[in-house]
Amino acid sequence: MILVFCELKDGKIRKPSTEALSAGRRLADASGQPLGALFAGASCAGAAEAAKYGADVILTAEGATLGSYSSDAYAQLVADAVKAKGATVLLAGATAMGKDVAPRAAARMGAGYASDVTGLSMVEGKLQAVRPVYAGKAFATITFTSAVQVASTRPNVFPVVEKAGPGAVESVPAPAGDFKSVVKEILAKAGGKVDLTEANVIISGGRGMKNGDNFKILEELADALGGVVGASRAAVDADWGLPHSMQVGQTGKVVSPTLYIACGISGAIQHLAGMSGSKFIVAINKDPEAPIFKVASYGIVGDLFDVVPELTKAAKAMGVGKG
Amino acid sequence: MKILVALKQVPDTETKIKVAADGRSLDPADVKWITGPYDEYALEEAIRIKEAKGADVVALSVGGDSAKEVLRNALALGADSAVLLKGDGQGDAFAVAQMIAAFAQGKGFDLIFCGNKGIGGDNAAMGPMLAELMGIAQANVIVKLELGQGTFRAEREIEGGSEVVEGALPAVITAQKGLNEPRYASLKGIMAAKKKTIEELDATSAPAVAVVSSLALPPERPAGRLLAGEPAAQAQALLQALKDEAKVF
Ligand SMILES: Cc1cc2nc3c(=O)[nH]c(=O)nc-3n(C[C@H](O)[C@H](O)[C@H](O)COP(=O)(O)OP(=O)(O)OC[C@H]3O[C@@H](n4cnc5c(N)ncnc54)[C@H](O)[C@@H]3O)c2cc1C
Ligand SMILES: Cc1cc2nc3c(=O)[nH]c(=O)nc-3n(C[C@H](O)[C@H](O)[C@H](O)COP(=O)(O)OP(=O)(O)OC[C@H]3O[C@@H](n4cnc5c(N)ncnc54)[C@H](O)[C@@H]3O)c2cc1C
Numbered sequence: 001m002i003l004v005f006c007e008l009k010d011g012k013i014r015k016p017s018t019e020a021l022s023a024g025r026r027l028a029d030a031s032g033q034p035l036g037a038l039f040a041g042a043s044c045a046g047a048a049e050a051a052k053y054g055a056d057v058i059l060t061a062e063g064a065t066l067g068s069y070s071s072d073a074y075a076q077l078v079a080d081a082v083k084a085k086g087a088t089v090l091l092a093g094a095t096a097m098g099k100d101v102a103p104r105a106a107a108r109m110g111a112g113y114a115s116d117v118t119g120l121s122m123v124e125g126k127l128q129a130v131r132p133v134y135a136g137k138a139f140a141t142i143t144f145t146s147a148v149q150v151a152s153t154r155p156n157v158f159p160v161v162e163k164a165g166p167g168a169v170e171s172v173p174a175p176a177g178d179f180k181s182v183v184k185e186i187l188a189k190a191g192g193k194v195d196l197t198e199a200n201v202i203i204s205g206g207r208g209m210k211n212g213d214n215f216k217i218l219e220e221l222a223d224a225l226g227g228v229v230g231a232s233r234a235a236v237d238a239d240w241g242l243p244h245s246m247q248v249g250q251t252g253k254v255v256s257p258t259l260y261i262a263c264g265i266s267g268a269i270q271h272l273a274g275m276s277g278s279k280f281i282v283a284i285n286k287d288p289e290a291p292i293f294k295v296a297s298y299g300i301v302g303d304l305f306d307v308v309p310e311l312t313k314a315a316k317a318m319g320v321g322k323g
Numbered sequence: 324m325k326i327l328v329a330l331k332q333v334p335d336t337e338t339k340i341k342v343a344a345d346g347r348s349l350d351p352a353d354v355k356w357i358t359g360p361y362d363e364y365a366l367e368e369a370i371r372i373k374e375a376k377g378a379d380v381v382a383l384s385v386g387g388d389s390a391k392e393v394l395r396n397a398l399a400l401g402a403d404s405a406v407l408l409k410g411d412g413q414g415d416a417f418a419v420a421q422m423i424a425a426f427a428q429g430k431g432f433d434l435i436f437c438g439n440k441g442i443g444g445d446n447a448a449m450g451p452m453l454a455e456l457m458g459i460a461q462a463n464v465i466v467k468l469e470l471g472q473g474t475f476r477a478e479r480e481i482e483g484g485s486e487v488v489e490g491a492l493p494a495v496i497t498a499q500k501g502l503n504e505p506r507y508a509s510l511k512g513i514m515a516a517k518k519k520t521i522e523e524l525d526a527t528s529a530p531a532v533a534v535v536s537s538l539a540l541p542p543e544r545p546a547g548r549l550l551a552g553e554p555a556a557q558a559q560a561l562l563q564a565l566k567d568e569a570k571v572f
Contacts, residue, residue, distance in 0.1 A: 069486075071451065071461045096481035100463045103448035107420060107455035112533030115446045132541075134349075134443050137340040139539050146532040180460035181490025184476075188484040195482035201571075244466075244501045245480060250336050250442065251360050251500060259571045270336045276541070280569045282561060283547075296547040298564055300557045310558035318562055320572040 001057075002028045003036040003087040005078055005105075007097055011046035015198060016093025018053055019158040023120050024091050025054035025165070030122040033088070035165065038081050040074060040174070042067035051167025053160070058167050059085070063174030069097060070179040075104035081172050082109060082148055089127050091120075094152035095197075102152045111148035116254070118157045118277070127151065135250040135273035155198045156256050157277075193228050196248065201227030201259045204248055204275070205235055208264015208285065208304055212240030217308045218263060224315035230255070232265045249274035263304045267292025284308065324378040326369045327432045329423055329449065330362040330397055332390045333442040342538050349443075349538070358393045361438025364498035367505040368468060369436050370401040376470075379403050383426065385410045385419050391521050398516035399508035405519070408526040415531035416444065420452035422526040428457065432493055434475075439464045439497040450497035460490035466501040 004024045006017035013021075021037060028035040036057045037050035044060035051058065061077045078101060082090055090105065092098035094116045106113035118139075119130030127149040129142040196202060203222045205215055218229045230253070231246040248255055250270040260278035265271060267283070267290055275281070276295050283296035284304045293299045300307055334340075334354045341350040358366075369380045382397035382405045384390040394405035408422050427435065435457075440447035447463075454461035460475075462468075466485065467478035473492050478485045480499055508516075550560045565571040 071454070071463070071488075075451075075455060096464070096479075099447055100451060100461075103416070103446070104451040104455045104461065106448075107417060107452035110417075110532070112415065112417065112531070113446070113448050113452075114533050115448055128536075131445075133445055133538070134334065134338070134340050135336075135445060136541065137338075138342065138349075139541060140347075140535045141537045141539075142533050143536045144533055145530070179490075181462060181488050181494065183486045184489045185487040186481075186484065187478070187486065193483065198482065244499075247500075254445075259565065259569075269339075273336075276544070280565065280571060281544075281547075282565075293547065293549075295544050297545070297569065298561055299547055299549045300561060301549060302554055302557060306554040307557060310554045311561065314555075314558045314562050318566070318572075320562060320566065 001034050001036045001085045001087040002089045002091065003038055003082055003085060005090065005092040005098065005101065006037050006039050006047070006050060007093065007095065008039060008041060008044065008046050013046065013049050014093065014095070015160070016095050016098065016153070016155040018160045019155065020091045020093045020153045021050060021053035021055065022161040023153055023158040025161065025163060027089060027120060027122050027127070031125055036085055036087065038078065040066050040077055048167060048169060051165050052162050054163040054165040055167050056165050058169045059172045060169060061172050061174045065177045066174050069183045070181060071100050071104055072180045073175045074101045075108055076175050077172070078105040079108040084172065088148060090148060090150045092152045094154050098152045102150055106150040109148045110146060111150045112144040112146045113150040114142040115152050116154045117151045118154050120151060120153070132254070132277065135254055136277050137273055154256060156200065196228060196230050196246070196253045196255050199228040199255070199257050201225050202230050202255055202257045203227050203261045203263065204230035204232065204265060205263050206232035206265030207234040207238065209235060212242060215242070217312070221308055221312045221315065224312045225320060227259070232271050262292050263308060265292055266290045267295065324372070324376060324434070325430070325432045326372065326378050326380045327427055327435045328366045328369045328380060328382050328397065328402065329435065329437045330366065330382055330384045330393050331359045331438070331441040332356050332384060332386055332393045333359045336360070336442060340540065342540065347535050347538050356389060356392065358396060359438045359441050361440060361498055361500070363505040364500060364502045365436035365438050366397055366400060366402065367503045368498060369434070371503060372470070373401065381406060383408065383423065385414070385422050385526055394521050395516055396508065398519050399512040400506065401512065405521045407521055407523045409523060410526040413531060414529060415533040416446040416448035417452055417533065418529040418531050420449050420456055421529035423453055424456040425527040426524070434492065435495045437495060437497045439499050450495045454495035460494040462488045462490065462494060463497045464499045465496050466499050468496060468502065
């Protein structure tokens with residue numbers, strides 16, 4: 001079995017999980033194995049939706065003790081499910097939770113783990129994964145020598161494919177209490193926008209923005225295009241009140257949106273490392289020699305304070321941000 | 324209190340990656356090596372705890388002789404002792420976790436600090452794997468840490484915010500930028516570190532289970548196009564191109 005650890009949010013399967021399920025379905029077809037979807041929580045209402053993405057079986061671990069995430073409890077139940085079903089491949093979306101539970105579960109099973117993969121295939125019945133290393137400056141192909149093979153899939157890379165499966169629901173045991181660590185509280189950021197790693201459109205600002213208040217014009221463009229705002233390290237470190245969670249780059253978030261618009265960012269190697277996996281890159285910079293233009297699909301040499309508001313105006317006029 | 328800090332020697336973030344002749348590893352020529360940027364936050368947090376409450380801080384690295392540089396620097400910054408686990412460099416994160424677990428088991432560490440990811444391998448895996456192998460708690464990608472009596476409360480970065488994890492010590496904590504502001508080594512620290520010995524031990528043998536079979540550079544990005552004209556015209560041309568050519572919208 002190819003087993004996919006899935007996350008629910010407000011009774012819906014999170015998008016990175018649907019991407020992992022779709023990738024899992026493809027691997028299952030390629031190797032003639034069933035696809036399982038695994039859910040855990042106080043309630044797994046909504047798990048049945050996994051059938052839409054081709055799940056043959058839907059495993060639910062429900063229990064009051066699972067209401068709050070616990071690394072050790074979740075790793076245990078994931079490893080137990082892999083064992084109970086004789087799964088050979090375990091996938092999870094490379095989300096905060098997926099990247100927390102997958103390596104711990106892998107260690108529990110003595111399994112090899114490839115993190116944040118961008119490519120997956122079955123070669124002679126074994127999993128082969130491609131993943132960026134050196135923050136995207138190179139790609140490594142990973143093969144596994146362990147019986148169980150674990151990978152987390154980078155958000156926004158694997159297409160979501162709807163393909164109805166039987167989706168027989170089966171419950172699996174939840175570990176009893178006494179966990180080593182438990183999440184007590186979630187401190188959500190105001191706005192509740194999607195995370196950079198999952199965003200389809202990112203507008204980033206750099207030192208060229210001059211101050212934090214000026215990021216307002218990027219927010220306006222992001223609203224018009226249906227995107228979220230990121231930043232270079234120079235902007236984050238400049239005491240402009242921008243949180244580190246906005247930083248894109250080698251020591252920030254590594255992102256792969258469809259569209260990345262860099263405003264007033266020079267394109268230092270550490271910044272490029274974090275965003276050169278974007279499908280389309282737009283650079284807006286007043287310096288025609290800025291290295292960012294070397295990776296840009298479209299470049300605008302100009303003053304961002306003139307160009308960005310014009311873009312917002314044009315985007316609103318075209319009504320592009322709907323899709 | 325006893326604290327272990329795992330530090331990895333990694334290529335400088337400026338490094339232009341070249342693939343070695345074996346087709347599966349980094350060509351080490353011209354590579355400048357540094358301490359993993361996240362590992363610096365890990366070490367700083369350990370030193371701050373030592374300064375606040377008293378602790379014995381052990382710095383550890385798995386690697387070859389060159390990793391001693393990282394350990395020497397850790398000593399200069401305030402680690403009490405340093406251990407080099409000599410490995411053949413062929414391990415994956417799981418191999419490294421097994422080597423560190425074999426060393427740390429039974430030594431009574433209350434806290435084990437790691438970076439949330441090593442620059443380069445980028446697996447963000449060693450810490451959670453080590454926690455599992457040692458059967459202890461983990462708190463990953465931590466931007467704030469408070470210690471109680473045998474307990475911890477840590478703030479961890481998640482999508483769109485953060486969450487508070489509570490648990491019992493011992494624990495593996497993996498550091499994220501924001502946890503603290505690492506200090507620079509003082510001249511006095513650097514001089515003192517020169518006099519300390521770095522303990523060298525052979526790492527237990529642990530073969531990689533996730534093996535890099537090939538390493539390749541990303542495909543060149545296709546050449547881009549500059550959009551000319553006044554800002555309004557540039558904006559219009561860009562959106563049109565994104566819509567018609569790139570089909571982004
Ligand atoms: C260990 C390490 C890790 C790092 N990690 C990261 C990381 O994760 N992410 C990251 O981004 N950086 C990282 N850096 C920093 C990186 O080296 C650069 O310093 C940083 O990316 C520069 O940010 P910037 O492009 O915003 O600023 P600058 O390089 O100063 O560029 C500003 C740009 O804005 C342009 N500009 C100015 N005014 C205007 C205007 N009105 N209109 C249009 N354009 C304008 C200028 O022409 C210039 O190109 C790291 C560095 C180190 C040493
Ligand atoms: C020639 C060569 C071949 C290699 N072959 C492979 C291979 O086939 N497969 C493979 O997966 N890896 C291989 N590696 C090893 C790889 O570079 C890493 O050591 C390992 O994969 C974990 O690194 P990471 O950065 O991904 O760890 P992460 O899980 O991202 O690291 C997280 C944290 O764990 C700690 N940590 C990690 N590694 C060490 C260490 N060595 N010493 C002390 N603390 C550490 C640090 O605190 C770090 O911040 C090879 C290395 C070399 C030099």
